[in-house]
Amino acid sequence: MSASLIFLIVVALAAVGFVLGRGRAMASAGGDIRNLHSLPSYYAFNVALSALVPALILLVVWLIAQPALIENRVQSMIPQDRYADRGELSLIMSDVRRVADGLDLAVERDALTREEASSIRTEFTDVRSRLADIGVALGSDVDRTTLTAAQRYRALNATGNAIRNALVILAALAGLGLSLWKTNHEFRARNSVEKVVMALLIGAASLAILTTVGIVLSLIFNTVEFFKLYPAMDFFFGTTWSPSFGGGSELGILPLFWGTFYISLIALAVAVPIGLFAAVYLSEYASPYVRGFAKPLLEVLAGIPTIVYGLFALLTVGPLLVSVFGEQGGLGWMQGGTAVMTAGLVMGIMLIPFVSSLSDDIINSVPQSMRDGSLGLGATKSETIRQVVLPAALPGIVGAVLLAASRAIGETMIVVLGAGAAARLSLNPFDAMTTVTAKIVSQLTGDADFASPEALVAFALGMTLFVITLALNVFALWIVRTYREQYE
Amino acid sequence: MYDSPNSEAKIGQKAIKISANKVQVYYGDTHAIKDVDVQIEDKTVTAFIGPSGCGKSTFLRCLNRMNDTIDICRVEGEILLDGEDIYDKRVDPVQLRAKVGMVFQKPNPFPKSIYDNIAYGPRIHGLARSKADLDDIVEKSLRRGAIWNEVKDRLHAPGTGLSGGQQQRLCIARAIATEPEVLLMDEPCSALDPIATGQVEELIDELRENFSVVIVTHSMQQAARVSQKTAFFHLGNLVEYGMTGQIFTNPNDPRTESYITGRIG
Ligand SMILES: Nc1ncnc2c1ncn2[C@@H]1O[C@H](COP(=O)(O)OP(=O)(O)O)[C@@H](O)[C@H]1O
Ligand SMILES: [Mg+2]
Numbered sequence: 001m002s003a004s005l006i007f008l009i010v011v012a013l014a015a016v017g018f019v020l021g022r023g024r025a026m027a028s029a030g031g032d033i034r035n036l037h038s039l040p041s042y043y044a045f046n047v048a049l050s051a052l053v054p055a056l057i058l059l060v061v062w063l064i065a066q067p068a069l070i071e072n073r074v075q076s077m078i079p080q081d082r083y084a085d086r087g088e089l090s091l092i093m094s095d096v097r098r099v100a101d102g103l104d105l106a107v108e109r110d111a112l113t114r115e116e117a118s119s120i121r122t123e124f125t126d127v128r129s130r131l132a133d134i135g136v137a138l139g140s141d142v143d144r145t146t147l148t149a150a151q152r153y154r155a156l157n158a159t160g161n162a163i164r165n166a167l168v169i170l171a172a173l174a175g176l177g178l179s180l181w182k183t184n185h186e187f188r189a190r191n192s193v194e195k196v197v198m199a200l201l202i203g204a205a206s207l208a209i210l211t212t213v214g215i216v217l218s219l220i221f222n223t224v225e226f227f228k229l230y231p232a233m234d235f236f237f238g239t240t241w242s243p244s245f246g247g248g249s250e251l252g253i254l255p256l257f258w259g260t261f262y263i264s265l266i267a268l269a270v271a272v273p274i275g276l277f278a279a280v281y282l283s284e285y286a287s288p289y290v291r292g293f294a295k296p297l298l299e300v301l302a303g304i305p306t307i308v309y310g311l312f313a314l315l316t317v318g319p320l321l322v323s324v325f326g327e328q329g330g331l332g333w334m335q336g337g338t339a340v341m342t343a344g345l346v347m348g349i350m351l352i353p354f355v356s357s358l359s360d361d362i363i364n365s366v367p368q369s370m371r372d373g374s375l376g377l378g379a380t381k382s383e384t385i386r387q388v389v390l391p392a393a394l395p396g397i398v399g400a401v402l403l404a405a406s407r408a409i410g411e412t413m414i415v416v417l418g419a420g421a422a423a424r425l426s427l428n429p430f431d432a433m434t435t436v437t438a439k440i441v442s443q444l445t446g447d448a449d450f451a452s453p454e455a456l457v458a459f460a461l462g463m464t465l466f467v468i469t470l471a472l473n474v475f476a477l478w479i480v481r482t483y484r485e486q487y488e
Numbered sequence: 489m490y491d492s493p494n495s496e497a498k499i500g501q502k503a504i505k506i507s508a509n510k511v512q513v514y515y516g517d518t519h520a521i522k523d524v525d526v527q528i529e530d531k532t533v534t535a536f537i538g539p540s541g542c543g544k545s546t547f548l549r550c551l552n553r554m555n556d557t558i559d560i561c562r563v564e565g566e567i568l569l570d571g572e573d574i575y576d577k578r579v580d581p582v583q584l585r586a587k588v589g590m591v592f593q594k595p596n597p598f599p600k601s602i603y604d605n606i607a608y609g610p611r612i613h614g615l616a617r618s619k620a621d622l623d624d625i626v627e628k629s630l631r632r633g634a635i636w637n638e639v640k641d642r643l644h645a646p647g648t649g650l651s652g653g654q655q656q657r658l659c660i661a662r663a664i665a666t667e668p669e670v671l672l673m674d675e676p677c678s679a680l681d682p683i684a685t686g687q688v689e690e691l692i693d694e695l696r697e698n699f700s701v702v703i704v705t706h707s708m709q710q711a712a713r714v715s716q717k718t719a720f721f722h723l724g725n726l727v728e729y730g731m732t733g734q735i736f737t738n739p740n741d742p743r744t745e746s747y748i749t750g751r752i753g
Contacts, residue, residue, distance in 0.1 A: 287559070288559070367596070369592060369594055369596040370596055370598060372557070372590075372596065373597075373659070374598070375554065375557060376552065376554060376592070376663070377585065377586070377589065377608060377609040377663065377666055378583065378584075378585040378586030378589075378612065378613060379582070379609075379612050380582050383612055387598075387608070387612075388599075391599060
């Protein structure tokens with residue numbers, strides 16, 4: 001029986017429990033729901049959830065744990081002299097899994113009987129050709145260790161699955177029986193359903209947090225690996241970025257960092273004033289009608305995938321800038337379409353709806369009584385906005401700007417297409433430069449060896465970026481908090 | 489604390505500050521104020537009373553054109569301030585509001601320091617020639633707002649940090665600082681405790697010397713305590729307008745009497 005079938009069985013048991021629970025509760029109340037502590041549906045849900053939740057948790061844990069355990073057991077069957085390092089071992093193991101899968105398929109297609117599959121020997125059977133007959137292609141002949149390992153793998157899997165199935169169904173039945181036994185008109189089904197709901201919510205929240213922790217841990221782990229191979233001082237303070245997979249790379253973060261900073265700065269210089277003014281217009285001056293279509297329109301702009309903005313940078317903005325600031329324009333500042341300016345402008349355009357939408361919400365949340373107070377003193381609308389509304393909204397706006405900065409720093413596609421790939425420390429905004437994110441992509445794509453510093457540096461770059469955006473967000477929160485203390 | 493009939497007679501002869509004739513107000517299709525005629529006297533406290541929803545705030549907001557800020561609101565009729573129609577095209581509502589100040593139901597200090605709250609109006613209207621001048625205006629306004637002693641040591645602390653009653657007196661002082669001629673107050677004490685209410689009422693009584701004060705209140709005791717003239721509104725109509733003492737002791741209209749004795753509310 002497969003896991004999905006077990007799942008369906010558990011669900012069916014829960015459905016049965018739902019009906020039984022309801023019936024039993026009604027019976028114990030003598031058919032009168034006023035005698036029940038909770039509404040009948042709570043008793044029904046209580047029984048259904050008791051059957052469902054523990055069984056499913058068991059199933060999920062089993063599904064995660066079993067492959068890891070079996071892998072371990074089978075690995076120990078492979079003799080030490082067959083492999084030199086972990087990489088080779090994992091190659092052998094993937095062979096084992098393929099053979100095991102092939103045998104499964106063969107049994108399914110009746111090319112082999114169950115007994116044959118677990119007893120065939122390389123000495124007597126050409127496993128490779130028999131598997132090829134049913135469409136499983138193997139890279140090399142199957143040797144004895146691999147075949148016995150694969151057979152062991154299948155055997156372990158089969159017992160594991162059988163035990164799993166039995167235990168999961170047993171858990172569902174136990175939950176069902178226990179909760180049915182507890183069901184009577186005095187049982188506080190409402191409260192116990194409440195607890196389960198809370199547990200589910202906590203579960204969802206912790207899953208999100210655990211995932212984040214997992215991501216951070218994997219970043220940290222790989223970053224540490226990188227710093228074992230490459231000195232941290234050279235990484236943080238090196239002014240040259242020239243990775244070469246042949247060795248002798250210089251991996252200084254400063255040029256990348258400067259590119260990120262410069263492009264973000266230009267992007268914010270574009271997005272913050274325009275976005276803010278747009279927000280002020282939308283929230284203070286626009287009629288409800290204009291607001292009704294302009295705001296959704298701006299939000300659509302926020303939904304455009306960044307690769308589209310990247311194309312816009314590459315095909316429109318870049319050439320336009322070259323024609324003005326390039327050789328033809330007579331200035332000769334700009335060599336090619338890809339430049340800090342190109343990426344910065346387009347990124348700024350991308351951030352406008354982000355800034356304006358957030359600021360609009362914040363400006364709207366300034367109480368009307370503030371505006372009334374100022375207008376009532378004979379201030380004009382723009383005086384009111386400048387001197388009362390914006391100062392009151394300032395902490396929120398600063399927060400919005402810092403969030404926009406986080407996005408600018410993390411942006412990749414616009415940089416790849418708009419700013420070029422040359423890591424360079426230059427003050428000229430018309431030079432091509434690149435950013436941390438763009439380099440993370442280029443270090444990990446292509447056939448890099450994942451153990452080399454040239455590939456691992458991507459994790460160190462990612463970690464640095466993560467720390468910076470985190471600091472930025474914390475700073476944003478801190479600003480919002482301190483101002484709030486002062487004003488509320 | 490009624491004024492004696494004698495002093496009322498004297499007050500009755502004061503100059504007319506605001507004169508409203510046949511004022512109609514509509515919110516979209518709702519007819520909120522119907523045919524209201526009222527003469528508001530200078531250096532007098534006039535109270536607007538009436539059940540909630542009868543249009544007191546709406547009418548009050550007509551007097552400084554705060555209703556202009558509500559899109560669906562339409563005002564008809566004539567309102568004269570010192571004989572000039574305030575709804576005339578040539579009148580700048582912004583300028584008007586400097587002359588006819590307003591204090592709101594809920595204290596609404598700006599998120600600025602106490603000093604900057606008071607200095608807000610004078611700065612906008614260019615009333616101070618120098619920093620010293622401005623300091624002077626701030627102090628004078630805070631004194632007239634009867635809050636100087638409580639805040640003089642923390643002028644640069646945020647105004648939002650004061651208690652509710654102090655905030656409301658700050659807002660009154662802020663309105664006074666622009667040197668208005670009329671001060672409109674929309675239920676200025678409804679968010680305050682009895683002690684703060686007493687302080688604000690005392691203040692209103694003092695303000696009468698320099699301003700014409702119009703106060704909306706749903707407390708009849710308050711109207712009786714602070715006002716010389718009272719207008720009773722009911723369902724958008726001005727039912728009765730006269731000397732406070734007379735309205736409360738001997739009303740002409742049966743609706744006024746029912747309201748005062750607590751039968752409409
Ligand atoms: N902004 C508004 N939009 C639409 N109707 C309003 C608005 N303000 C007040 N009204 C309506 O006008 C009438 C008078 O309201 P209001 O002047 O606030 O009464 P009061 O201050 O006497 O309690 C009420 O019926 C109210 O529903
Ligand atoms: Mg009101």
